[in-house]
Amino acid sequence: MRILVQPYGAITLGAFLKDILSGKHGEFKVFQSCVAFAKRSGVRHIQGEVKQFLENDGNQVRIVVGIDHSGTSVEGLEGLLDCCTKGEVWINHCEDKFVTFHPKIYLFENDEKAILVIGSQNLTEGGLYTNDESSAVYWLNIGNKADDELLAEIKSYFDIWCDPKSENSKQLDSSFLKVLTENGNILPEVFLTNGKQSSTKSEPSTDSIQKEALFSKSQVKRSAPRISVSKATKAIELKSEIPTSDLSSTGFVMTLQKTDVGTGQTTKGTSRRSPEIFIPLSARDFAPDFWRWKESFTEDKKRPGKFDRLGVKMRIGGETAIVNMMTWPVKHDFRLRSEVLRNAGNIGDILRIERVDGSDEFSYYVEIIPRGTTSYDQYLALCSNSTRNSKKTWGYYN
Structure with missing residues (x-):
């Protein structure tokens, strides 16, 4: 066995895979990866x-990929289909919000030996070359009892992940790739962040159109042992659920709910609610630079603790709206006050706000x-963060 550690080891996983596929470690007949x-x-x-590996008569390639947390892109799967025209690409996914397909295994074998790599590296440039990663590399001899048992066990898992009868695995082709893309299960890379944004799956909202369930929930029982915690510990855990980020995001997306587009009380003698879009405080604090919080906000002298950013110019359609941003301790959200914004959408629509730097005409x-x-x-897939006690979801992109 050998431990491969990036970037401190003698070779990266990317270089090692290329060497094996090119025959520098012997002629292998089968390559499987998940x-x-x-x-x-x-x-x-x-x-x-x-591609060259598959040109050799009888050689086989089977690659299994997960599609959770927007970690797999349209272009990545297109690339795999392109090089695996004589091989197979499979997608494995469970609809359960707490389940992620997360193994990383690379297996090469012939009639005499096998090379097995098990570790942390995905099929991304970071995983193959630039991230801090590690893997264990095993050289297995066919005919050795212990090696044969390990090899048979690993191969049995690939058969599970590539089972055409399973509702959690589907073979990929160009038609199914189109379905996954149109359904929002995978995104083009232009919509993806660099991966530091929170990728927590959000609770499905009946106020917005949901993805079609192309896969089923898990077909096997999954559970973790229960751990008793004190109320104080629960409070700490609740606070830690609020995502934080040091990203300089350029775009924000959020699903609109009734509070964002409704007018409130309309009966005679009652006041009409102020025209405000409600942004979760966790969203504001995730990327404070996006809103210029707090550098461009001033405290309201009449209401200590209330901060405003007044007269923000936002371009929507053919007009420039004047928007007031506000937040204060007695409220639990960050608000954008504008009649134009409030009248622009309907429940379930997505509000997309893009920061514009270097423009004197408007800021967003x-x-x-x-x-x-x-x-x-x-855009709905980018709304990957949930809001406590609300169906509202939100996210950022670069």
């Missing part, structure tokens, strides 16, 4: 070698993504 994520950045490094560009439009599912 990873949580695949992106163009990583796939492109081995595309040529995989705003777009409403209506339900049923071609780009709705792609």
Whole structure:
């Protein structure tokens, strides 16, 4: 056995895989791999070698990929289909919000020996070359009882992950890739962040169109032991659920709810609610620079603790709206006050706000993504953060 550690070891996993596929460690007949994520950045490094490997008569390739947390891109899967025209690509996914397909295994074998790599590396450029990663590399001899047992066990798991009868695994082709894309299960890389954004799956909202369930929930029992915790510990855990980020995000997306587009009381003698969009405080604190919090906010002298950013210009459609941003301790949200914004969308639509630097005419560009439009599912997938006690979801992108 050998431990492969990036970036401190003598070789990266990417270079090691290319060497094996090219025959530098012997002639192998079968290559199987399973990873949580695949992106163009990583796939492109081995595309040529995989194509050449499959040109040899009888050689087989089978690659299994997960599609959770927007870690796999359209381009990554396109690259795998391109180099595996004579092989197989499989997608493994469970609809359960707490289940992630997360193994990373690379297996090469022939009639005499096998090389098994088990570790942390995905089919991304970071996983193959630049991240801090580690893997254990095993050289197995066919005919050795212990090695044969290990090899048979590993191969049995690949058969489970590639079982056509399973509702959690499906073989990928160009048609199914189109379905996954249109359904919002995977995104083009232009919509993806660099991976530091929280990827917690959010509670499904009946106020917005949901993805079609292309896979089933887990078919096997999964559980973790219960741990008793004190009320104080629960409070600490609750606080830690609020995502934080040091990203300089350029775009924000959020599903609109009744509080964002409704008018409140309309009966005679009652006041009409102020025209405000409600942004969760966790969303504001996730990327404070996006809103210029607190550098561009001033405290209201009449209401200590209330901070405002007044007269913010936002371009929406053909007009520039004047928006007041506000937040104060007695409220549990961050608000954008504007009649134009409040009247622009409907329940379930997605509010997209893009920060515009270097423009004197407006500071943000705003777009409403209506339900049923071609780009709705792609933006909905970016709304990966849930809001406590609400169906509202939100997210950022770069």
